Amino acid sequence: MVSKRPKADVVVVGLGWSGSLMAEELTRAGLNVVAIDRGPWIDTSTHTPPAVDPDELRWGQRKEFLSPPRDNTVTFRNHAGQTAAPLRDYGIFELGRGVGGAGFHWAGMAWRFSPWDFEVRSRTIERYGRRKAEDGEMQLQDWGVTYDTLEPFYDQWERIAGISGKAGNIKGQIQPGGNPFEGPRARDYPTPKLKTLRIMELFNKATTDMGLHPFTIPCANISEPYTNPLGVSMGACTYCGFCLAYGCGNFSKSSPQACIFPVLVRRPNFKVITRSCVTKVNKSSDGKTVTGVTFIDENGHEWEQPADIVCLTAFQVDNVRILLNSGVGKTYDPKSGEGTIGRNFSFQTVSGTDMWFEDEHINPFIGTGGLGSQIDDYNGDNFDHSKLDFIGGAGILTLARDGAPIAKAAALPEGSPRWGSGFKKAYAKYYRNYGTIFNQGCSMPTRSATLDLDPTYRDKFGVPLLRLTYDYAQSDRNMAKFTMDRAVEIARAMGAAHVTGFNFADKAFSTAVIASDHVIGGAVMGDDPATSAVNPWLQSWDAHNLFVVGASAFPNNAGYNPTGTVGALAIRTAQAIHQTYVRNPARLA
Amino acid sequence: MRRREILSLGVAVGAVPAARLLAAEMDAFPHDMALDPAFVPKPAPGGAPQVLTRDIDRRTITAVFDRFIPGDELGPSASAAGCVEFLDAQLAGPFGQGATLYRAGPKAVGEDALMQKPQFIATPRERYETGLRALEAYARRTHQGSFADLKPEQQDAILTGMEKGEIELAPEVNTRAFFELMLANAREGYFADPLYGGNKDMAGWKMIGFPGARYDYRLYADRTGEDLGLEPVSLVPKA
Ligand SMILES: Cc1cc2nc3c(=O)[nH]c(=O)nc-3n(C[C@H](O)[C@H](O)[C@H](O)COP(=O)(O)OP(=O)(O)OC[C@H]3O[C@@H](n4cnc5c(N)ncnc54)[C@H](O)[C@@H]3O)c2cc1C
Ligand code: SF4
Numbered sequence: 001m002v003s004k005r006p007k008a009d010v011v012v013v014g015l016g017w018s019g020s021l022m023a024e025e026l027t028r029a030g031l032n033v034v035a036i037d038r039g040p041w042i043d044t045s046t047h048t049p050p051a052v053d054p055d056e057l058r059w060g061q062r063k064e065f066l067s068p069p070r071d072n073t074v075t076f077r078n079h080a081g082q083t084a085a086p087l088r089d090y091g092i093f094e095l096g097r098g099v100g101g102a103g104f105h106w107a108g109m110a111w112r113f114s115p116w117d118f119e120v121r122s123r124t125i126e127r128y129g130r131r132k133a134e135d136g137e138m139q140l141q142d143w144g145v146t147y148d149t150l151e152p153f154y155d156q157w158e159r160i161a162g163i164s165g166k167a168g169n170i171k172g173q174i175q176p177g178g179n180p181f182e183g184p185r186a187r188d189y190p191t192p193k194l195k196t197l198r199i200m201e202l203f204n205k206a207t208t209d210m211g212l213h214p215f216t217i218p219c220a221n222i223s224e225p226y227t228n229p230l231g232v233s234m235g236a237c238t239y240c241g242f243c244l245a246y247g248c249g250n251f252s253k254s255s256p257q258a259c260i261f262p263v264l265v266r267r268p269n270f271k272v273i274t275r276s277c278v279t280k281v282n283k284s285s286d287g288k289t290v291t292g293v294t295f296i297d298e299n300g301h302e303w304e305q306p307a308d309i310v311c312l313t314a315f316q317v318d319n320v321r322i323l324l325n326s327g328v329g330k331t332y333d334p335k336s337g338e339g340t341i342g343r344n345f346s347f348q349t350v351s352g353t354d355m356w357f358e359d360e361h362i363n364p365f366i367g368t369g370g371l372g373s374q375i376d377d378y379n380g381d382n383f384d385h386s387k388l389d390f391i392g393g394a395g396i397l398t399l400a401r402d403g404a405p406i407a408k409a410a411a412l413p414e415g416s417p418r419w420g421s422g423f424k425k426a427y428a429k430y431y432r433n434y435g436t437i438f439n440q441g442c443s444m445p446t447r448s449a450t451l452d453l454d455p456t457y458r459d460k461f462g463v464p465l466l467r468l469t470y471d472y473a474q475s476d477r478n479m480a481k482f483t484m485d486r487a488v489e490i491a492r493a494m495g496a497a498h499v500t501g502f503n504f505a506d507k508a509f510s511t512a513v514i515a516s517d518h519v520i521g522g523a524v525m526g527d528d529p530a531t532s533a534v535n536p537w538l539q540s541w542d543a544h545n546l547f548v549v550g551a552s553a554f555p556n557n558a559g560y561n562p563t564g565t566v567g568a569l570a571i572r573t574a575q576a577i578h579q580t581y582v583r584n585p586a587r588l589a
Numbered sequence: 590m591r592r593r594e595i596l597s598l599g600v601a602v603g604a605v606p607a608a609r610l611l612a613a614e615m616d617a618f619p620h621d622m623a624l625d626p627a628f629v630p631k632p633a634p635g636g637a638p639q640v641l642t643r644d645i646d647r648r649t650i651t652a653v654f655d656r657f658i659p660g661d662e663l664g665p666s667a668s669a670a671g672c673v674e675f676l677d678a679q680l681a682g683p684f685g686q687g688a689t690l691y692r693a694g695p696k697a698v699g700e701d702a703l704m705q706k707p708q709f710i711a712t713p714r715e716r717y718e719t720g721l722r723a724l725e726a727y728a729r730r731t732h733q734g735s736f737a738d739l740k741p742e743q744q745d746a747i748l749t750g751m752e753k754g755e756i757e758l759a760p761e762v763n764t765r766a767f768f769e770l771m772l773a774n775a776r777e778g779y780f781a782d783p784l785y786g787g788n789k790d791m792a793g794w795k796m797i798g799f800p801g802a803r804y805d806y807r808l809y810a811d812r813t814g815e816d817l818g819l820e821p822v823s824l825v826p827k828a
Contacts, residue, residue, distance in 0.1 A: 002795060041615065041619060043622070046619075046621075046623070046625045047623050047624075047625060049622075049624060050804040051824070052624065052629070052781075052824075054801075054802035054803070054804055054805070054824070055784070055802070055824060056780075056782070056783035057777060057782060057784055057785055061781075062683075062684060062689075063689070068688070068689035069689060069690060070688070070689055070690060070691050070692070073691045073715075076703070076704070078703070082699075082703065083697055083699075085697045085699075085700040085703050085704060085708070086691050086693070087691070087704070088690050088691045088692065088708040088709065088710070089690055089691075089706075090689070094731075105748060113687065187768065188590050194809050195811065196813075197813060198802045198813040198814050201813055203812070236807075238804060238805040238807050239805075239806040239807065240803065240804045240805065240806065240808060241806070241812045242804070245713075249804065250804075261618075265615070265617060265618050266617055266618070270616070271614060271616050272613075272614070272615050273614045273615075274615065301715070312600075340775070358813065360815050361815055361816050361817075363809075363813075363814075363815075363817060365799055365800055365806075366809060366810050367802075372797040405793065405794065405797060405799045406781060408774055409776045409780060418752075418772065419657040419658070419772060419775075420657070420659060420664070420745070421659055421661045422658075423658070424659075424661065424663045424664065424796065425660065425663065427796070427797055428663055428796050428797055431797035431798060432797070432798050433801065441788040450708070456692060456695075458693070508705070510703070510704050510705040510706070512704040512705060512706040512708070513705055513706065538786075552604060586819065
């Protein structure tokens with residue numbers, strides 16, 4: 001039997017970056033918000049103080065901050081002719097285990113997408129002609145928002161998170177030391193860029209000599225003490241290196257916990273229900289609106305949370321799964337191209353190179369989750385593609401974060417023994433002499449990529465798992481090969497003695513092989529209800545009081561990490577709700 | 590839209606006692622902000638083995654680990670560094686139980702090829718049980734002796750055959766994956782915090798120059814390219 005809770009103005013499903021940014025805006029505007037999160041309460045002092053945090057086995061290897069596949073996994077196949085299998089162990093879905101979501105254990109690269117990324121279709125046609133955009137495989141579409149529209153919201157997110165960086169383009173003026181290819185910004189980052197570590201020095205020198213334009217990656221690992229506009233204070237990053245997959249004991253890594261919860265949780269019009277999994281959105285009898293959500297608490301009891309407005313902020317795959325499970329909107333059919341829920345899944349097309357130096361002291365144990373140097377000379381549409389067999393590109397970066405000794409025992413020059421005394425010798429020599437260049441490539445959706453419900457496998461509540469059907473677009477494969485070759489050139493110019501390129505897109509895609517954690521699409525935004533699930537305010541075309549927020553809304557992925565864009569879109573949506581929608585609950589135009 | 594300042598909470602309508610839900614419902618910070626005792630790391634127990642209780646299994650895994658990481662001028666062997674105790678403790682806990690794995694059937698034909706990686710319904714503990722027995726049986730079958738008593742060259746030849754997928758220990762064992770599981774656990778034992786029973790005296794960290802569980806490098810970060818010569822520290826409190 002289902003128990004019913006008192007009605008809320010807004011129910012927020014999932015309390016990661018998307019959910020907490022929205023809940024903060026909406027409660028500040030006076031609305032009553034109930035957030036429901038599948039996971040437990042997790043915070044810095046209770047869970048990751050410095051006495052507990054620097055533990056590679058626990059956090060890096062056993063991944064105790066991730067939601068276990070036992071509870072949340074997907075099934076996967078490359079194409080519709082195959083039977084999908086469940087991902088049984090960790091893979092590309094490194095989902096958050098509690099409140100804060102993946103925003104508690106993420107690395108912290110804090111990007112804006114480039115202006116091109118929001119308009120891939122129209123800009124590709126404009127510059128290269130229709131044939132390049134419509135190659136028969138890719139399914140390109142514009143987002144319905146431009147970079148310029150999002151700029152103030154990016155700015156707001158960066159202030160809340162305290163992002164460290166150096167601007168490259170302020171109001172059209174190129175700034176020395178920043179990224180000359182970035183979209184124009186109203187002002188610089190709130191905190192200065194982080195330190196330049198050894199691997200970055202080598203990269204900066206080599207790429208500068210090659211005529212390229214290195215800059216320090218903007219980071220949510222902040223460089224100096226900072227108080228954000230909500231009045232929340234953060235400390236300076238200590239370069240501890242226990243960052244990606246870890247919490248931050250110093251309150252230096254921007255997260256919902258560090259930046260938002262201290263004010264949000266104290267507001268009387270905010271409540272959070274933890275350890276409770278939302279299974280579906282409830283539709284009204286007229287089918288034009290939704291009435292709230294159904295969730296199951298940790299004792300297996302089912303509840304209804306009625307609300308005037310429902311915000312799905314449960315991460316990309318979970319948003320899509322909840323929509324499919326609720327029957328809101330029409331499921332995408334790759335044969336006819338009709339339906340929008342499950343359309344335009346994309347990933348991140350990764351290549352790069354490992355490199356080993358003789359007689360260096362990279363000191364890889366000093367680092368932060370997001371720190372590194374990058375060039376954007378081969379990202380987006382920053383270079384001429386007319387003679388190339390692809391569109392898009394990759395941020396080519398080197399990482400200063402990578403000293404975890406269990407993980408790095410597998411990173412030895414080709415031909416080194418993997419075990420025995422030879423292994424010990426090689427590892428003793430190369431642990432401190434290893435570096436990597438990582439090409440974080442864009443990913444274009446294809447017509448055949450889909451997300452739907454698996455016919456066989458279910459979760460512990462008996463709800464069908466989400467089924468992913470996907471393989472890389474040929475354009476992306478060509479891009480990854482091209483950028484891998486550039487990375488190898490840079491590694492050689494850096495003076496590496498051993499260089500081994502890698503390219504995840506030279507074989508079929510698999511969810512079990514971790515190239516990245518950035519899964520995208522499935523409930524994408526756009527101007528046209530025939531090709532998008534939500535409008536440019538992330539409002540469902542099928543129920544005007546339902547908003548679906550997160551990377552599920554991206555129609556394609558850029559050569560950058562997604563969270564800055566997730567944050568900017570979440571703030572924009574929340575403002576549209578309290579400034580416009582509540583006065584006139586109807587489709588936003 | 591009606592605005593209410595405060596939601597009336599806990600007025601749960603239904604058969605289930607409201608207290609159950611209230612336990613998970615928060616309307617401010619939790620009162621207790623101290624480190625959750627359940628979250629304090631648990632040192633490996635030591636003492637009698639919990640999972641590797643058969644002497645022969647312990648002898649086999651000790652021999653395997655010591656071929657992976659032999660004792661030499663760079664540091665102690667895996668077993669001397671506590672890696673066997675480490676493994677036993679890991680197998681006794683959530684890792685051994687496969688607590689995080691999605692283990693629902695069916696295991697489809699072709700699943701591993703699709704994933705490009707072996708996927709298991711069996712737990713690591715079960716895989717060690719079948720794997721170690723099969724390895725011992727293989728040694729007896731091919732070399733007429735216990736794996737642990739073979740010459741190092743013979744042991745290496747078997748391990749290399751497993752690594753390359755050139756031999757199959759038994760039909761129920763994914764031999765190559767079992768090799769990788771043992772190698773991964775040996776490395777974990779050698780390079781994890783000593784808290785977990787391995788990496789005794791931080792020997793693994795000293796070998797490569799990893800300073801361990803340090804949390805502040807601000808004093809060193811500007812000294813780029815230098816050998817900082819930092820002694821490692823661990824999470825185990827100093828006696
Ligand atoms: C290891 C790792 C490193 C990363 N590094 C970077 C980086 O450097 N830069 C970057 O930009 N991005 C990075 N990301 C991605 C980034 O973490 C995500 O983009 C971001 O956290 C997404 O925020 P979100 O709020 O949409 O979702 P999440 O953070 O996933 O939050 C969703 C919340 O919803 C809850 N939830 C899910 N389903 C349900 C349900 N059915 N019912 C109730 N609650 C539910 C979850 O428990 C979770 O708390 C990284 C991700 C990972 C995993
Ligand atoms: S590297 Fe910096 S931001 Fe990351 S966990 Fe350590 S102190 Fe925190």
